[in-house]
Amino acid sequence: MNILRWWSGLLLAFALVALVRVFLPLPFANEIMIFSIYTIGCNFLLGRVGFISFGQPAYLAVGAYAAAFYFYYFGTNPYVGILIGIAAGIVVSLAVGPMFVRLRSDYFALVNLALAVIIFYLMQKVLANITHGDNGLWFLTNLSPTPVLDLTRPDQFFIFAFLVGFIVWAFYKYLDDSIYGACCLGAKINDDKLRFLGYDNFQIRLLAFVIANTTTALAGAMYAVYLGFVSPEITSPARAADPVVVTILGGVGSLYGPLVGAIAYTGMKDVLSKALGNWELIIGFLLVFIMLAGEKGIWGTLEPLLKNALLRVWAASKPSESEGGSR
Amino acid sequence: MIDIQLLITGVIFGLSLGSIFFLMSIGLSLCFGLMRIISLDQLLYYSAGAYITYSVSLALGDLWLGVFAGMVVGGMAGLVVERVVFKRIYERDITFSMITSFGILIGGVGIIKYFWGLVPRPVPVPIAAQIDIIGTEIPVYRLVVIAVALLVYFGIWLFLNKTIIGKAIRAGIEDVEHVEGLGINVYRLFSVTFIMAGALSALAGGLHAPLIMVDPQMGLEVLAFAFVIVIIGGLGSIKGTLVSSFLVGQVVSIGSLIYAPLAQMAPFAIMLLILQLKPTGLYGSPLLKR
Numbered sequence: 001m002n003i004l005r006w007w008s009g010l011l012l013a014f015a016l017v018a019l020v021r022v023f024l025p026l027p028f029a030n031e032i033m034i035f036s037i038y039t040i041g042c043n044f045l046l047g048r049v050g051f052i053s054f055g056q057p058a059y060l061a062v063g064a065y066a067a068a069f070y071f072y073y074f075g076t077n078p079y080v081g082i083l084i085g086i087a088a089g090i091v092v093s094l095a096v097g098p099m100f101v102r103l104r105s106d107y108f109a110l111v112n113l114a115l116a117v118i119i120f121y122l123m124q125k126v127l128a129n130i131t132h133g134d135n136g137l138w139f140l141t142n143l144s145p146t147p148v149l150d151l152t153r154p155d156q157f158f159i160f161a162f163l164v165g166f167i168v169w170a171f172y173k174y175l176d177d178s179i180y181g182a183c184c185l186g187a188k189i190n191d192d193k194l195r196f197l198g199y200d201n202f203q204i205r206l207l208a209f210v211i212a213n214t215t216t217a218l219a220g221a222m223y224a225v226y227l228g229f230v231s232p233e234i235t236s237p238a239r240a241a242d243p244v245v246v247t248i249l250g251g252v253g254s255l256y257g258p259l260v261g262a263i264a265y266t267g268m269k270d271v272l273s274k275a276l277g278n279w280e281l282i283i284g285f286l287l288v289f290i291m292l293a294g295e296k297g298i299w300g301t302l303e304p305l306l307k308n309a310l311l312r313v314w315a316a317s318k319p320s321e322s323e324g325g326s327r
Numbered sequence: 328m329i330d331i332q333l334l335i336t337g338v339i340f341g342l343s344l345g346s347i348f349f350l351m352s353i354g355l356s357l358c359f360g361l362m363r364i365i366s367l368d369q370l371l372y373y374s375a376g377a378y379i380t381y382s383v384s385l386a387l388g389d390l391w392l393g394v395f396a397g398m399v400v401g402g403m404a405g406l407v408v409e410r411v412v413f414k415r416i417y418e419r420d421i422t423f424s425m426i427t428s429f430g431i432l433i434g435g436v437g438i439i440k441y442f443w444g445l446v447p448r449p450v451p452v453p454i455a456a457q458i459d460i461i462g463t464e465i466p467v468y469r470l471v472v473i474a475v476a477l478l479v480y481f482g483i484w485l486f487l488n489k490t491i492i493g494k495a496i497r498a499g500i501e502d503v504e505h506v507e508g509l510g511i512n513v514y515r516l517f518s519v520t521f522i523m524a525g526a527l528s529a530l531a532g533g534l535h536a537p538l539i540m541v542d543p544q545m546g547l548e549v550l551a552f553a554f555v556i557v558i559i560g561g562l563g564s565i566k567g568t569l570v571s572s573f574l575v576g577q578v579v580s581i582g583s584l585i586y587a588p589l590a591q592m593a594p595f596a597i598m599l600l601i602l603q604l605k606p607t608g609l610y611g612s613p614l615l616k617r
Contacts, residue, residue: 052422099599103606109425110554111602114595117551121591241429248426278441284434291427292415 010173013256014166026154030226033161036262037168038219041212042243047253049208050188055112056243058119059213061235062092063220068137068230076144078151082221089217093210101205116235124232140228151225161222168215173255184208245287251300260299335463337581343469345576346476349569350531352556354524360500360563361520362417364424368408369528370546370553371435372401376529377536378443381450390453394533398526405525409518440543447540472534480569496520500563555598561611
């Protein structure tokens, strides 16, 4: 019963995402799947560990370029490319992590943004004879079809992205419930007390940093496979705020916030920017408005309401069991 | 070895670039020092200053009038944003102000796009004369920019050390609560600081306009550099900001003589190095409570 309850939220959420796929066009559904995986790393860092990360595009680019190099120069199998992207994410975040997580939250944000700028210039100019600079790497025709789920076809790619998203969400839900998740929250709220309890702040933060950025690198590799090309544009400083905006839009620290935020953000981008043609104006003032209204975001506002409503339904249908629940 | 003439040009260009960087990041540094907020919207006043300079100098034919108009607009915009937005978030966490001001920056870029469109605009250089320094031709305008930055630095120094408001601001950087306890209205100090910061950022934009093309993304392009300068110098320190902006200016300018792509990245490498050695920056104070 408890296991069922643990999975029920996830299943419900992804059933709704599947519903989105039925009613909305395929590119939109693919975009929100990848984008929400991209955002959940930032959400974890901001909501659970207290690190605001303006440098998330750096890790997205690491994953995307690792996969792109593989497709362009070495091989053709999309699954291998995605695994290489993940491996690159782990390597890079382990390399820079020990330097970064020592810093305070505000310096962390600035240094992380600086890393995104460094990678941008690295890909655009310094390594231009490998990355082809602003033209980017095009390898859509290099990808070979795979037997079970053919990632070169957008409709089957969605099924793959959907499954990956489900696994990622289950993993983060597991993290939230585990002792480690509690430690992360402790590191955010009061690290002195956590040290007093015998935990090592540095290791907790480093692990969180690696987990979050590897997830982002995974999203980068998926972008590479899905779009079939990679250019330095994905790590440009102008887009650095995207994941932070989506995190806040959805609701900081809530599990389904990134999903809701990604749907709302991509939807607004598609609809409003076509209608008004001035995207920055809307997103900028929306951000200010959400922050002033209490930084809860869409899901953060909806979640308590939904929970109350569900509890009321639950209590009405099964009055005898409602008191025996584990939580 | 590099040609001596190239080197002199490089140093002067670096100094003028550093002057622009200094004017641009002084607002960021002051706002952090006094109010403990990271005010990314300073970069918006920088772009706005450049655009006002462009429009006014196009209409009236005089760049300096345009720069002055830009400063007035920048100061006013700073005041409005402070009264409407920042007033509500002084008590909040520092990341909070960072996200909010980033929203203002992005929204402001949208407003600029609405009024001036996407096309980059050129601004004519007001002083075409060149001066001869050890056999090298140097544009006088760059020297004027350096002079303006140094004047501003000494102006700020005089203001903070010799006037009563400046002394109150300096005391506020150390400890806001004690200043409040002395019966000084700190919120008025905050407004004064914001007007000053906005005007100086706009001044940076106006002076930079003839040296580059004015385009809507210009604030976002220098955002990373402003960050780097403020971090290297230490958040809240004016002297540190001056030193680190000249340092970064020189690194970008001389570095581009040696190997161009590396010049854009070198400041960030320096920043990472300095943060490892001294996590509060060169002149940053260790205390960070409010």
